[in-house]
Every structure is written in C-alpha cells, then in structure tokens.
Amino acid sequence: MSKYDLIIRGGTVVTAADTIRADVAIHAGRIVAVADRLSGGTREIDAGGLLVMPGGIDSHVHLAQPAFGGPAMADDFESGTRSAIAGGTTTILPFALQPRGASLRQSVLDYHKEADGKSYCDYGFHLIISDPTPSVLGQELPALVADGYTSFKVFMTYDDLVLNDRQLLEVFDCARDCGALVMVHCEGYDAIRFMTEKLERAGKTAPYYHAASRPASVEREATHRAISHAELVEVPIMIVHVSGREPMEQIRWAQQKGLKVYGETCPQYIALTADDLKGLNMDESGGKYVCSPPPRDRASWDAIWEGIRTGVFQTFSSDHCPFFYEGNQGKLNPKARTSFRWVPNGIPGVETRLQILFSKGVVEGRITLNDFVALTSTNHAKMYGLYPGKGSIAPGFDADIVIWDPNRKETIRQELMHHGADYTPYEGIAVTGWPIMTILRGKLVAEEGRILGTPGRGRFLKRSLSPFAEPRHS
Numbered sequence: 001m002s003k004y005d006l007i008i009r010g011g012t013v014v015t016a017a018d019t020i021r022a023d024v025a026i027h028a029g030r031i032v033a034v035a036d037r038l039s040g041g042t043r044e045i046d047a048g049g050l051l052v053m054p055g056g057i058d059s060h061v062h063l064a065q066p067a068f069g070g071p072a073m074a075d076d077f078e079s080g081t082r083s084a085i086a087g088g089t090t091t092i093l094p095f096a097l098q099p100r101g102a103s104l105r106q107s108v109l110d111y112h113k114e115a116d117g118k119s120y121c122d123y124g125f126h127l128i129i130s131d132p133t134p135s136v137l138g139q140e141l142p143a144l145v146a147d148g149y150t151s152f153k154v155f156m157t158y159d160d161l162v163l164n165d166r167q168l169l170e171v172f173d174c175a176r177d178c179g180a181l182v183m184v185h186c187e188g189y190d191a192i193r194f195m196t197e198k199l200e201r202a203g204k205t206a207p208y209y210h211a212a213s214r215p216a217s218v219e220r221e222a223t224h225r226a227i228s229h230a231e232l233v234e235v236p237i238m239i240v241h242v243s244g245r246e247p248m249e250q251i252r253w254a255q256q257k258g259l260k261v262y263g264e265t266c267p268q269y270i271a272l273t274a275d276d277l278k279g280l281n282m283d284e285s286g287g288k289y290v291c292s293p294p295p296r297d298r299a300s301w302d303a304i305w306e307g308i309r310t311g312v313f314q315t316f317s318s319d320h321c322p323f324f325y326e327g328n329q330g331k332l333n334p335k336a337r338t339s340f341r342w343v344p345n346g347i348p349g350v351e352t353r354l355q356i357l358f359s360k361g362v363v364e365g366r367i368t369l370n371d372f373v374a375l376t377s378t379n380h381a382k383m384y385g386l387y388p389g390k391g392s393i394a395p396g397f398d399a400d401i402v403i404w405d406p407n408r409k410e411t412i413r414q415e416l417m418h419h420g421a422d423y424t425p426y427e428g429i430a431v432t433g434w435p436i437m438t439i440l441r442g443k444l445v446a447e448e449g450r451i452l453g454t455p456g457r458g459r460f461l462k463r464s465l466s467p468f469a470e471p472r473h474s
C-alpha cells in the first residue's frame with residue numbers, strides 16, 4: 001500500500017520564508033512531508049522546472065451580490081470560483097452583504113444558499129455591514145464572529161452602503177470587542193456626490209469622469225478619517241484597494257505611529273490607469289474599467305510598488321467584482337449611458353491576479369518569490385484567521401497548491417478566462433509566469449486551463465479570529 005496519495009516531485013517549493021528543491025507528499029488532503037526524494041505515492045506529478053507554491057488566497061472577491069437596481073453580477077459562485085481555480089487560487093473570501101433593513105444573519109444564510117454546493121474552491125465570508133442597528137451590533141455580530149465570520153467590511157461611500165462617522169465608530173467599537181478585523185472602503189461620500197453633480201451639470205458624463213469624480217484627495221481624506229477613528233477606538237483596520245501614493249502614505253504614517261493599520265492593494269493599481277477609462281476616444285468602452293477607487297496613473301504604480309516593497313501592504317487581492325460589458329445588463333446599460341454615475345463599479349480579476357503580480361513583480365525584479373507567496377497567499381491566511389492550515393507548504397497544512405511555470409509567456413485574453421464576464425480589463429497584457437496545475441486539498445482541480453474539479457468540492461471555512469485583531473474590552 002502506498003504511504004501517500006500524491007507526491008509532487010522535483011519542483012522548487014516556495015513559501016513566504018524559503019525557496020527549496022524538494023518533493024511534497026500529500027495524504028488525505030494534507031501535506032504530510034516536504035523532503036528530498038520521497039517515495040511511496042499512489043500518484044506522482046513531475047514538477048521539474050516548475051515552482052510549487054501555496055494556492056492563491058484571494059481575500060477580496062465579490063460574487064452574486066445584489067444589484068441595488070443596477071445590473072446583476074456576471075459571476076455566481078460557480079463561475080467565479082471556476083475562474084479562481086483556473087488562475088491558481090484555491091481559497092477566496094467573498095462578502096456576505098447586509099442590505100439595509102435586513103438581518104445580518106439572514107443575509108449570511110442567503111449567501112450560503114448561493115455558495116453551498118456550487119463552489120470549486122474553499123471560501124469564507126466577510127460581513128458587509130450597511131445597517132449597524134443596536135441589535136446588529138449587540139447580538140448579531142458577536143454571534144456571527146463566534147461562528148467564524150471574523151472580518152467585516154464597511155463603506156465610506158455608495159448610496160446603499162455608506163456609513164456616517166458615528167456609525168463607523170460604532171462598528172469599529174463592536175469589532176474591537178469581538179476581535180474582528182474591519183476592512184474599510186475609503187472614499188468620501190459627500191465629496192464624490194459634490195463632484196459628480198458638478199461634472200454632470202457640465203455635461204461631463206462619459207465613463208472617464210468616474211475617475212475625475214473621485215480623485216486621490218478623496219481617497220486620502222477618507223483614509224485619514226478611517227485611521228483617526230480607528231485610533232480613537234483603538235481597533236486594528238485594513239484599508240482595502242489602495243490606489244496610489246496619497247492613501248499609501250497615510251497608511252505608512254499610521255504604521256510609523258505604531259497604529260495597527262494594514263493595507264491591501266490590487267492588480268488594477270499596477271496595471272491600469274485612468275486613461276483606460278477614456279476608451280479609444282472618450283467613448284463608452286472606458287466603462288470596462290470603471291471601479292472604485294479608480295486606477296490612477298503610472299506614478300501611482302510606482303507608489304504602489306514602493307508600498308509593496310516596504311511592507312505598507314500586506315495583501316494583494318483582486319477585488320474581483322465582475323459585470324458584463326455588453327447588453328442591457330452590462331456596464332453600459334441604457335441608464336449607465338446617461339452618466340458614469342450609473343455604471344456599476346467593479347472589474348473581474350480573480351483569474352489574473354497571480355500572473356500580473358508575478359510578471360510585474362518577480363520577473364521584473366521588484367519583489368522576491370517569497371514576497372510573492374506572502375502577498376498572494378500566506379498573509380491573507382494570517383490576516384483573516386486561516387493560518388496555520390492554509391497559506392503555506394508544510395506538514396499539517398491543507399494541500400492547496402499551485403504548480404507554476406515561471407517562464408511561460410502568455411498574453412491575457414478573454415478567450416483564456418473562465419469567469420462569467422464577457423471581457424477582461426487586462427486584455428492584451430503580456431505576462432511571464434502562468435499556473436499549470438491547481439490542487440485543492442490534494443485533488444487536481446485545474447490543469448492548463450482545463451477544469452477538473454467539480455462545483456461543490458469547495459468547502460466553507462469557519463475562520464479563527466485574526467491574530468492581528470485580538471478582542472479587547474473597555
């Protein structure tokens with residue numbers, strides 16, 4: 001009888017700490033040995049010349065969120081997670097969104113209905129709190145945190161989601177008591193509304209003006225305000241989808257002051273610019289790139305790299321939030337053509353996150369292989385209560401692995417994608433480095449773009465408290 005179910009032989013095993021030539025033995029879905037010349041596997045995979053890395057963990061993904069009168073998302077759990085595994089990601093943390101007036105527990109149950117039996121990869125949920133009533137803060141959130149939903153997201157903009165300062169403070173205080181980590185969307189609602197109305201009055205309604213309606217100062221101000229509120233309440237926060245220098249510097253300033261402020265950035269902020277929102281000639285195709293915060297400019301890319309290299313950012317997530325481009329349910333639905341204000345915000349990217357960071361980061365010499373693993377997997381697991389167990393290659397960890405060809409050259413194209421959307425905003429970007437095989441708890445679930453896994457194999461992950469957000473009472 002074989003000792004192991006699977007041996008991955010002859011690859012270069014990369015973790016956040018080490019790069020070593022070793023075989024990896026897997027049994028019953030777990031990694032059981034990492035050593036030279038292992039034998040006794042029922043199956044073997046030859047990983048000669050390839051990298052063997054922890055499967056990607058994407059801690060910022062939107063799937064099957066409600067439409068709020070706009071178009072529905074282009075991905076449900078089935079297509080979104082299919083796209084994830086095709087791109088080398090084995091765990092995602094999407095959001096369970098509480099519509100105003102709804103119970104948070106009921107919202108979570110609704111998302112489970114969307115996800116259960118459909119997911120190709122493992123998943124947990126962050127809780128989006130849009131209505132922090134006394135019963136949500138006093139009863140629902142503490143109970144949900146105890147049940148493994150150990151992180152929240154709050155918004156400082158969007159009509160249906162925005163919290164005022166008092167509400168932010170209330171949620172922060174609750175998170176502090178529960179030991180939950182709060183992700184904050186930092187853009188100032190009033191400033192955006194003011195700018196939007198002003199642009200519309202001037203007839204500036206093309207998608208490009210989405211970026212003009214929420215410039216860096218709007219993100220910087222909200223970032224500073226969130227940090228100040230977190231300082232007041234003494235709660236750790238994670239500033240998500242940071243787009244450039246100004247908010248990055250606010251986070252760095254807070255970190256240098258000793259505050260527990262963490263940072264996340266995304267592919268769009270090192271691969272796209274506001275010029276993409278112009279389309280070919282200030283036309284509607286710019287709508288493909290409408291997301292918030294908007295991509296900025298090339299100088300912002302440099303600032304993001306500075307933040308990545310110097311440890312301001314802990315996680316690199318996709319902020320996958322897909323909509324169709326064409327059609328009445330698309331980004332350019334009839335209402336959206338009247339103003340950028342109605343173009344749904346968000347772009348797909350769960351399948352291309354690793355390739356973009358690997359190519360621009362590792363291949364172009366900006367980060368090490370170990371940094372890459374930390375930014376795409378290990379730090380997500382640590383930050384959001386999945387570590388140990390997920391996020392490394394070591395005995396006892398889940399056998400979630402991406403086998404990666406560091407030399408493979410590809411051009412990102414819609415035909416290669418497995419998502420539900422009808423476009424990728426990264427069309428035409430040439431990358432070096434591509435996932436060859438994705439292994440979820442010991443089973444090969446994707447190989448060279450072919451999906452071998454099945455929907456429903458992905459499991460719900462009940463998460464521990466983040467060690468970055470210990471509960472504190474006052």
Ligand code: URP
Nearest residue numbers: 185291292319321345346
């Ligand atoms: O435009 C974006 N990023 N849409 C997704 C929602 C969010 O704010 O993360």
Ligand code: ZN
Nearest residue numbers: 185240241292
């Ligand atoms: Zn956001």
Ligand code: ZN
Nearest residue numbers: 060062319321
């Ligand atoms: Zn998002």
Ligand code: ZN
Nearest residue numbers: 177472473474
């Ligand atoms: Zn307290």
